[in-house]
Amino acid sequence: MNLMKRMKPLLLLLLLAISFPAIADEASTLKQKLTKMFPNEVPFEVTKTPVPGLFEVDFGDSFMYITADAQYAVKGDIIHMLTNANLTDMKRSENRLKTMSAITDKNTIIYPAKNKMVRMTVFTDIDCSYCRKLHSQMAGYNKLGIEVRYAFYPRAGIGSNSYKKAVSVWCADDRRKALDNAKSGQEIENRDCKNPVKLHIDVANKLGINSTPTLVFDDGTVIPGYIPPARLLSVIKQRGIIR
Numbered sequence: 001m002n003l004m005k006r007m008k009p010l011l012l013l014l015l016l017a018i019s020f021p022a023i024a025d026e027a028s029t030l031k032q033k034l035t036k037m038f039p040n041e042v043p044f045e046v047t048k049t050p051v052p053g054l055f056e057v058d059f060g061d062s063f064m065y066i067t068a069d070a071q072y073a074v075k076g077d078i079i080h081m082l083t084n085a086n087l088t089d090m091k092r093s094e095n096r097l098k099t100m101s102a103i104t105d106k107n108t109i110i111y112p113a114k115n116k117m118v119r120m121t122v123f124t125d126i127d128c129s130y131c132r133k134l135h136s137q138m139a140g141y142n143k144l145g146i147e148v149r150y151a152f153y154p155r156a157g158i159g160s161n162s163y164k165k166a167v168s169v170w171c172a173d174d175r176r177k178a179l180d181n182a183k184s185g186q187e188i189e190n191r192d193c194k195n196p197v198k199l200h201i202d203v204a205n206k207l208g209i210n211s212t213p214t215l216v217f218d219d220g221t222v223i224p225g226y227i228p229p230a231r232l233l234s235v236i237k238q239r240g241i242i243r
Helices: 002-037 087-100 129-136 138-143 161-171 175-183 197-207 229-238
Strands: 045-048 054-058 063-067 109-111 118-124 146-152 214-217 222-224
Touching: 002 045, 002 054, 054 087, 087 197, 109 138, 109 175, 118 129, 129 138, 129 175, 138 146, 138 229, 146 161, 146 197, 146 229, 161 175, 161 197, 222 229
Parallel strands: 118 146
Antiparallel strands: 045 054, 054 063, 109 146, 118 214, 214 222
């Protein structure tokens, strides 16, 4: 009996040692299968999900679910029924944050909130009417504790007039003043310098953004479109972005 008692911890450790490599081996084997099936695919990682027999294939800017035998791919969200947590949406947010890490305070134009409760990065087009409407209510957002960090997304693309305006704003001596003037429809001095506008566009494209304004919060939540200040505060509280 004493011998069995002493053996139990050792047996438990042995079982754990066996199970963890087995999971890793399953993921590794599945990755090898997928690499043979799709030799020209972009680099990806394979990890186990909480669902038995289902693995996640992460391509960096997108992901999918697949069975261990590589026979079936699954589209849709994984919901934890006990907690009602959307595990798929959590993964999307995680991937967005990785992509968003390329955008920093140093390569954006910030309108700070004195009593900041939440920050949003706004992908904006200077010539977009709803972007201008959002900007005209900047004081309202800031007063409610919503800090705005601007990234440029001229929808007409690189080399367009909107793109050149974004570059000119960035290269101005006073960026916020230049942006205020440009958003109000005033002419601004054409300038050129090293700028982050293309970087902003690349990040927006990786995120799948195709309209302006698009709001990206620090938890990875994305909300497309213009929403007035008071209503936006209500929305972000309802969605748990701030509590």
